[in-house]
Amino acid sequence: MIFLFAGFAALLVASSLLVVLHRNPVTSALFLVLAFCSLGGIYLLLQAEFVALVQVIVYAGAIMVLFLFVIMYLNLRQDVERGVQTAIRRGLGWLVGAVLLAEAFALIAKRWQVGPVSGGPEMLEGNTQAIGRALYTRYLFPFEITSLLLLVAMIGVIVIAKGRGGTAAADDSAEEKP
């Protein structure tokens, strides 16, 4: 178990580093897919099977396909990153990252006392049913709000993607101009 965890963790860190480092956005997106899949593996080891597979379905199967779709639609190739300003920003970025990582590890290394939770649903063996029950009883209101959120997002996307005032057909003809 520990070895599997270490393997998935190494894969996760390596692929997410490559997401940040690789210049080609398509390759970045693919490494992000790999990162999400290995994160799914880690969820499996943490006994969250349902979350693990939903992670693969939602992130790898839907969100990243959307990303790829947009990258291909915009026909992006290698990013150019040159100039002094870029170099300074990059150096500062890594510095901030290092400081943040050191802080986080210092925090984790401290012995924190985590108290028991009260009233929440217990983690059981077959957890899909338990999750469903919790979502439709204890968390019903937030659950309904997320459905509203998705509806609003959908309407928002359609409004944004349609552009101003024009119909979809007029918009398509405008795209075909070079």
Added chain:
Amino acid sequence: MSGVIPLSWSLALSATLFVIGVVGVLVRRNALVIFMSIELMLNAANLAFVAFGRSLQSLDGQIFVFFVMTVAAAEVAVGLAIIVNLFRLRETVFVDEVNLLKG
């Protein structure tokens, strides 16, 4: 196969993932890659939720992951639409070349 993964390991992994996301946002200028880095940060939070849920034997952590995923899906859809629109207006996805408030 035996042995439970210590909470601190999962948290350290989560912190590393989060920091990689932060660095990605700070370092890159491609809006799409910045967006992917934000996804990394959200997933770092998810990992922390699941790890805490495991160590406290509570399902709450996993349920929060669902809400985060829903928000992430909505956010990606809207964000990508904005990026596509930006590309139509400015012919670029580099955030430092988009420096005018008026389109």
Added chain:
Amino acid sequence: MAALWNQPDVQVAVWALLKVGIILNGMLILVSYMIFAERKIAGHMQARTGPNRVGWFGFMQPWADVLKLFFKEEFIPAEANRVIFHIAPMLAVIPALVTFAVVPFGPGPALVGADVNVGLLVFLAMSSLGVYAITLGGWASNNKYALLGGLRSSAQMISYELAMGLSTIGVLMLAGSLSLVDIVHAQSKVAHVFGLPIPGWYVLYQPVAFVIFMITALAETNRAPFDLPEAEGELVAGFHTEYSSMKFGLFFLGEFMNVISISCIAVTLFLGGWNGPGPASLGLLWFALKLALLLFFFIWIRWTYPRLRYDQLMNLGWKVLLPLALANIVLTAIAIQWVSGAAG
């Protein structure tokens, strides 16, 4: 050596490897003979004989085809993204193969790769990963026809995945489990109506869901009438225009592997899996028979219906199948509540 063998971990691993080997080889042979069957059936539907030269009635034709594919020259376009160009065909086969891990081929734990409690989700996750092969293959070829085919396919597969996932929910509600083994067990009840035995297969309780599932299965596997990604009239060969030799072979293999894996899931969810008359030892045979029936259905549809237009495809997916699947879920929920209310 014996001490090593006595460890449960090692035994589990060896068993798993054995199962993987058997399923992998069995499926490869099944794919090659399904291609053969497709050519034969297509031939007979068009009043010709189909391949009949190699071996007995052309029975060795698949081997000849595979050998030919292996020995063909491999060609990579100059401007292609080489790494992704190489990875895409592998991605076409792997998700389809992973799905077989959770399919219960027969009664008893020996005939199931792994009885996981989220088996159906494994299938849905793998079918959602299937998009990548085609999209990336099309993009990496650096060819406009291939790119168009790839983009079409990703739009198509995302649209139909929703209806497919929703159509399985009715079955889940009836079975009360995500484990495919439990779903098969739940269908083993035989009801007697006027003395006639009625099997408990969910196709009888969820006919609408079954129809939606089969239509979306055709779309997910890019088979005719939904083979728009490779519509040869307008896109040359679609996403695999630039692929040759065994890389093309892998795409081909992946397509048929997907057809078989999705048919296995359809048999498990709707046609009662290994349930059938006779003793339980006939389970594998019943499964194979039902699978053969569905595979014939796939071939039959392909050589019967013309290809849909792109707007027709999107309209069917979003305006017909999706609302129908949602309505099916609501009706199933009401029915379950009503029946359990009447019983309790």
